[in-house]
Amino acid sequence: MELSTSLGLVLPELILSLSGLVMLLFAAWGGDRLSSSISVACCVALGAAFALVAPSVCAGASGPGTMAFFGQFSADAYAGMAKLMIYAASGAALIVAPRYFDRLGAMRAEYPVLILFAALGMSIMVSASDLLTLYIGLELNSLSSYVLASFLRSNEKSAEAGLKYFVLGALASGILLFGMSLTYGFTGGTSFAAIQAAASAGEMSTGMLFGLIFVLAGLAFKISAVPFHMWTPDVYEGAPTPVTMFFASAPKVAAVVLLGRVAVEAFGSQADAWRQVVIFAALASIVVGALGAIGQKNLKRLLAYSSINNVGFLLVGLAAATQAGLAAMLVYLAIYVVMTIGSFTALLLLRDAEGNQLETFADIAGLSTTRPALAWCLLLIMFSLAGIPPLMGFWGKLVVFWAAVEANLLALAVLGMAASVIGAFYYLKFVKVMFFDEPIDRVKGEADTANWVLLAICAVLISPVGYLLTGWLVSVANTAAGSLPLAG
């Protein structure tokens, strides 16, 4: 394979890394004055990468023609679809940030650059077809994320979030590396194709099984699946809200898609070995995510538990271990990203008269009489997260459970669906507080066009109007999932 072909395949990543480096220089010499122009430039870079990836997704790129650098990097439609979501979510995190940081006087030029590098890391993650590529992408993303979590340097909670994230993230990386070394030791290769060949050769050895479990555990930490979820509420609460929105959307997409690729491309022939782990993590995440959220008073903490809950549903799709299951997982991810961006954008619009962010249930009591438009948007998002039709959240749940039923995982489907009712309880609390309680009229913040536009787009997408897009979404997800080689 020629170098130029490989470089052509990684063109979106090249654009991101080069523009990231250039912007870093601007940030270093220009200072924080340039932060808004750097934000715009980063958005443009993300948009360019988006435009470059889109055609390959639509065309359903797959096969050896998409492998770059001797099988270390795969630019197929599966990775492409994840990249589209990642770039879109990163762009949203750039759009909502200036307003939030400006008020605190904390908008720095590094913010957009860090987001850009994180997006680059995630882009590498989802395209990884070798354990080492995987690790490089994951760490690039993680290191940017640690800094982003503690971006409000003078804020204790933000610093605590960054430290917690860093310590626990380092532990997870260690676990992951240990699993990778075991896998390498027992299969004799680091590329997914080599692992697949060794794993399907015969009975799975104990060492290989251990390697697989450790890799899964390390990745479960990144997607905050139970029992590796403990860091999530603290980090989500402490991190600045735009960063929380970013954490809840883009890295989730990257880690879940990566998990899917490792499970199918590297260990696809041993699906029975990892399926029970995934089923356990799925059910535990759904239940713990739902139960943990019930007592929460802080909205960001509550959404953190909500994201744990949602990861459970994503894993239901993966547990099916079929092409339909992976496609369902991608569809759910797309809907989840829209719902997450919508809910955090709405949270960002909750400001009191002095412009301080409001973050507790007590602050939004009776919001429907004082701020009807915002309250109705939040109502749509909450019912959608609860999976009540005719909102899009229901469609996401429907496709993952459909895949589970088709894969004959009836018990998982019934338990998961029944547990989703527990989750409905706290989403209803949102609606109850906003619509049924006496208004206290604390939300005063003036209109913020960029946030409103973003919220309106999200609300329309998850409203029943969004169903008109399902045909297109499902066909894209199917071709994307079809680009992965599924073992028997």
Next chain:
Amino acid sequence: MGGFPILSAMLLVPLVGAIACLFSEAKTARVIALVATLIDLALGIVLWMNFDVGGAQWQFTERAALFAGFDYALGIDGIALMLIMLSVFLMPVCIGASWTSITKRVGEYMAAFLLMEVLMIGVFMAQDILLFYIFFEASLIPMYLIIGIWGGDNRIYASYKFFLYTLLGSVVMLIAMLWMVMEAGTTSIPELMVYDFPPQAQTWLWLAFFASFAVKMPMWPVHTWLPDAHVQAPTAGSVILAGVMLKLGGYGMIRFSLPMFPEASAQFMWLVLGLSMVAVVVTSLIALVQHDMKKLIAYSSVAHMGIVTAGLFAFNTQGLEGAMVMMLSHGLVSGALFLCVGVIYDRLHTREISRYGGLAINMPAYATIFLFFTMASIGLPGTSGFVAEFLSLAGVYQISSWAAFVCTTGIILGAAYMLYLYRRVAFGAQVNEDAAAMPDLSTREYLLLVPIAAAALWMGVYPESFLAPMRQDIAVLDARVSRAAPQGDAHFKMGTGVSAEEAHAEGEAH
């Protein structure tokens, strides 16, 4: 009708109205809601007049592949037609009932009601199983808001209970639906209705569907959400809850449980009959001791629904027809009874029975209309209730005389609690001065109650108008379930008489 998509139009009119109401002032919102529901009523009448009785089973069908995995498919048979008529008939009444009593957030209120209308008639029209589920579940959202925002003092508890109870009932049904779609390879309800699922699978599927429909009906012992929801909901909310939402459960059984799982239905016949018998007797007794008028009528609804389920699982045409008429009749009568409660609640703002008394003296017209609906609820011949109870019990008698016996006691108990209620409210001395000073019905209230009374009378005197469109569909359903129909316990023994010739031959021998 040509190619005019009348069913889509019936969904679209209230939907557009709902969106318009959301952005309107109180006065405009009321007018918009009334106009939208009246247009829908007019469309419903056009629909009924164009319905070809005895024609194709599914009429006015529309199909468009708008979504992935399922279709936008609409169509109705006679059973759905009647329930759609009930919904579009009650909706303008609901809007009228809220005309003056709702003063806060009128636009949102009217929008929620119009949305309810879209979703409820959507349930009856849906020809795709997932589309059905979407309409079926989505109706929780507006009802949750109606109870929670405009309800009584304990509205939060009631709204949560209503939402979570019914949601838990339905989620398992969704899994069953997905399995059926996978097995049969289609999401079309008409095709699934003639697909034979393996009997073993039927058992599980039936139970999953039953969990949802039994809660929605509601059947004893999962009825406990209903009294709370009814008591806390505003008057019009109660009307729509009793009038149409409870019918979703019965419609589900007649559309899914029976034709799709005949063997399992036969297998669980005694479960349903047993629960129905308990429901009829127990909830009637509970109704007898209520102090709250709305709660009393709510429990009477559970008892009436018990007769519906018994009639549905009688596996014969009388039982099915009786259950359908019972659903229509109960929709009208209990809706009207809630309106009657609303009339005096609007004046005195209490539902305590003991706060009223002797209303026949100062509100004679109200007392007359209330008496009519009381009698219709009891099942006096000439009212719709009689036709309903007679047909269903006649059907149940064929399958089990004991079940019919127990269910019939419900009529006696029903007479007891309804007449006792009426005596305490309308007759006796006027012990409360404020109640004695209440004015009689206003023109608006006449306009709400008289059409319902006329419909109930029509259904009681000439039920054929309502039975004719459903007859063929019920016959099809009966033929479908007959292969599994259990033996009744009425074992008629034909006497073995001696033929005349033999008798004479014997005589000649002598």
